[in-house]
Amino acid sequence: MKILVAGAGAMGSRFAYMLVKSGNDVVITDSWKQHIDVINNKGLKVLIDGYNMGTYRLPAFLPNEVHGEFDLIILLTKAMQLESMLQDIKHVFSDNTLVINLVSGLGNAEQILEYVTMDRLYVASNYWTAGLGGPGVVDAVGEGTIKLQIYKNDSSQYDEQVIDVLNSAGFRAKLSHDVFLDIWKELAVSSVINPMCAILDCTIAQFGAYKGNVEISRLILDEIVEVAKHENVVLNIEDILDKISSLFPDTVAGRHYPSMHQDLMTKRNTEIDYLNGYIVQLGLKYDVLTPINSIIRHQIKLKEQLNEGSKKR
C-alpha cells in the first residue's frame, strides 16, 4: 500500500518504521527540515526497547514538496500544526485516498473533512507510545493497540483493507464503535494533568501527591462531563479519576512532566485550545458554563505570552 505519514515526529516516525518494515511503500512528511534531511541521507534509525532494529530507507519531504497519490494518509501532527499540514499536502488527496486521523484532541476531524469524505475518514485512539533520539532516530519502548472507527459508516468496504495493513505491521488494530468515547476520556485526562503540571511546574507524581488533587480534578471534569453530554458522549467521572490516579506511580508516568509542560519550557505554543480551550468553545456553543476550563486556558495562554515576550528580548 502506498502510505503517507503526515507529521513524522516521534509517533509518526515509529508508525512509518512499522509500516515500511512490513512491506508498504511509505513516504514521510514533516516540517522539521533537519529530521527530513537525515532520513533522506542516512535513513531512519530505529531503537525499540533499547534494541537496534536497523536503519530504514524511505523518502521524506517537507510538506509542500510531497507529490504523487496515496492509498492511505495517516495524520500524526500536533493538533495546532494540522491545519497548515493539510493545506500543504492538499494536492495529494484523491477520491480514492483513505485517511486515518491520529492527531490527539477533539475538534480536528472537522478540519480534515474539508479534504476527505466522512466515509473515507477513520478516527482512531492510539495506545502506542513513541520517542525520538534526535533527528532521524526513533527511540521508543513497549507495544500498544489502536482502535479505529469510520467517521460516518455508510460503507464498510475499506475496513478490512486498512485493518489488515495495520495488523500486518504489528499495530494490533481493531474496529470499534466507541472510539469517540475513548478520545473524550483521553481529552478529559489530559485536560486535568497537562495544564495543571504545566502551570504549576510539577511532575505527574507531584500533582498526585497533593491531597487536593481529586478536588481539582473534579472541578475541571464536572464541566467536561456536562459539555460531553451535549455531544451525546456519556463520561463516567469516577472512571476518569481512576485513570488519572493510575498515572501517579513513578513506574507508570509519575516522574514525567506532560508534553504541555515541555512545550512551555521550550517556549513552544501548547495544545491548550484542543483541550480545555475546546471545552470552553463547546460550552459557548451549548450554553454550558465552563469558568474553570476558561481560567485554566487563560493561565496557559498567559504563560505562552510571557514566553513570546522573553523570546523577543
Add this chain to the structure above:
Amino acid sequence: MKILVAGAGAMGSRFAYMLVKSGNDVVITDSWKQHIDVINNKGLKVLIDGYNMGTYRLPAFLPNEVHGEFDLIILLTKAMQLESMLQDIKHVFSDNTLVINLVSGLGNAEQILEYVTMDRLYVASNYWTAGLGGPGVVDAVGEGTIKLQIYKNDSSQYDEQVIDVLNSAGFRAKLSHDVFLDIWKELAVSSVINPMCAILDCTIAQFGAYKGNVEISRLILDEIVEVAKHENVVLNIEDILDKISSLFPDTVAGRHYPSMHQDLMTKRNTEIDYLNGYIVQLGLKYDVLTPINSIIRHQIKLKEQLNEGSKKR
C-alpha cells in the same frame, strides 16, 4: 501613650518609628530575633524616600517576652502569624487596652475578639507602604492615610484619643464608616493580582499586558461579589476592575511581583487562606459556589507543598 506594635516587619517598624518620634512610649515585638536584637543593640535606623531620618532607641522583645500594660496595641503581623502572636502576648491585654487591627485580609477580627471587646477594637484600612533595608532598618517611601472604624460602635469615647495620637504622629488618620468596604475592595484586588502573578510567575504589568486579564479578573471577582453580598457588603465590580488596571503602569506597581510571589520564591507559606481561601470558606458558609477561587487556592497550596518538598531535600 504606651503603645505596643505587635508584628514589626516593614510596616510595623515604620509605624513604630512614626509613633516614637512623636513622643509616645513605644515597644516593638516580633518573632524575627535578628531584627529584635539589632533594634535593642543599635536602635531602629530609618530611611524615608532615601533620606536618613535618624536612629531611634526603643525596646524590642520576642512576643513571649513582652511585659507590662499598654494603652494601645497595634497589630501588624501577616495574617497567618496573627494567632500565634495573640497567644504569645495575651498576658499584656488589660481591660483598658485599645487595639487597632491592621492585619490585611478578612476573617482575622474574629480571632482578635477573643482578647478584646468589640467596642475597644478598631478595624482599619491602611494606605501606607513600607519596606525594610535589612534587620533594624526601615527603608520606606511616600506617604499614606488610614481609615479607622470601631468594630462595634457602642461608645465613641475612645475615638478622639486614638485619632489624635495617630495624627500627631503624621498618619493622616480619620474615622470612617466604610472601612469594611475598603477592606473587601482590597481583598478583591489582592485575590486577583496576588495569586495570578504568583502562580504564573509574572509581574503585575505582565498580567496587565495579557489581553484576557479582564476576563480572568471577572471570573474571580464574580464569586467574591456574590459572597460579599451575604456579608452585607455591596462591591462594585467595575470599581475593582478599575483599581486593578490602575496598578498596571510601571510608574505605579507594574514592575512589582506581589508579595505572594515573593513568598513562594523564598519558600514561605502565603496568605492565600486569607484571600481566595477565605472566599471559599464564606462560600461554604453561605452556600455560594466558588469553584474559581477554590482552584486558585489549590494551585497556591500545591506550590507551597512543592516548596515544602524541595526544602526537605
